[in-house]
Amino acid sequence: MTTLQSPPPRVARWQPNRRSVRFAVDLLGGLGLVTGLVAASFTLVFGGVLVLLAGLCLHMTRTRAE
Numbered sequence: 001m002t003t004l005q006s007p008p009p010r011v012a013r014w015q016p017n018r019r020s021v022r023f024a025v026d027l028l029g030g031l032g033l034v035t036g037l038v039a040a041s042f043t044l045v046f047g048g049v050l051v052l053l054a055g056l057c058l059h060m061t062r063t064r065a066e
Helices: 019-039 042-060
Strands: none
Touching: 019 042
């Protein structure tokens, strides 16, 4: 039983900026870019570049604690 002065129990939260997530985003963007170049599809190339930019944002905002 918790009282009003005790802190709430800690709940494990999903961390979107883990190393495995950054790697998966980079891999997805790279595969989209290469697939688009091979298939000569502007849509796939554009999508791959957008995913790579999202991965760049994840890399730029990562914490130094890892």
